[in-house]
Amino acid sequence: MKLVYVFDAYCGWSHGFSPTLREVASRHPGLPVEVVSGGLFTGSRRVPIREFGHVQGANAAIAELTGARFGEAYERLTADGSFVMDSEAAARGVAALRQVAPERAAELATALQDVFYVDRLSLSDPATYRKVAEDAGLDADAAVAAFESPEAQQAAEADFRRSAVLGVRGFPTLLAVDGDRVTPLAQGRATADEIDRQLTALGAR
Template sequence: MQLVYAFDAYCGWSHGFSPTLREVVSRHPDLPVQVISGGLFTGSRRVPIREFGYVQGANSQIAELTGAEFGEGYNRLIADGSFVMDSEDAARGVAALRRMAPDRAAELAGALQRTFYVDGLSLSEPATYRKVAEEVGLDADTVVSAFDSPEAYDTAADDFRRCAELGVTGFPTLLGVDGDRVAVLAHGRATVDEVDRRLAPLS
């Protein structure tokens, strides 16, 4: 069995779930973890953040319920409402980082979300991935090159397709996958103990 974590790097609830995921992975070192990106802000949803009027209210709720940090850099980035979240770019970045260290995918997803939600760096900029790579000890030039490669677009599309095939309807979603068996361990929010209780019958 493996854990499959479907998230979107531009999803605040995924940011809030990062500590839970980290603890689940820590408790179950024997379970491989696959991290796949969703396409939350693609197509017609790739618009200035001001068009999502609920963002600030949702972030306050996320912070209250999960303890997630929304930093000054992030607040400055979205202050005038013109910033555009592009989930395809974010998925390309996740793919570039994941390719370098697939066994650290969950850790890298969390690091990338902190870079946006705390530092306020766009996930469409190659420099953002250089910074993350350097901070986590990966070869920055290779990561940036992978982010800019044509293959990254294909990998992002593969991730979006995999989310759909698994029946993921929102982010974050943590699944236990064993062959054709797919069990939902967390959707939106869950404690580590709740995940463990749902995981126990599958082990």
């Protein structure tokens, strides 16, 4: 059995779910976590953030319900409104970090959300992946090279297809996958204890 975490790095609810994901992963160190980018802001949805008028209200709800932190720099970003969230670039970055340290994919995915939602670093900028890799004690040059490689684009597209095949309709979604059996554990938000109870019922350790 493994966990499959389908999220989008530019999704506020995914950011709110990060502490739960970290806690579940720490409680089940023997349970692999596959991280898949879902592709929330692609195609016609890749527009300036001002066109999503609900963002600030949604973030306030996320912070209240999950305790997620949204930094002052990020708040200035949303107030300006010109920033474009590009989930394809973010998915390339997730793939790059995953390539450098596959066993730490969940940790790095949550770190990536922190640098956007707290520090407002663009997930389209190679320097962002250098910082995340350096902060994690990883090979920063390798992370940047992976982000800029054609393979990262292919991996991002493969992630989007995998999300669709898994039937994911919203982010974040946490699944338990055991062979052909796919069990939803969380959609949107859940506590680590709630997920634990489901994993226990499935026989996970």
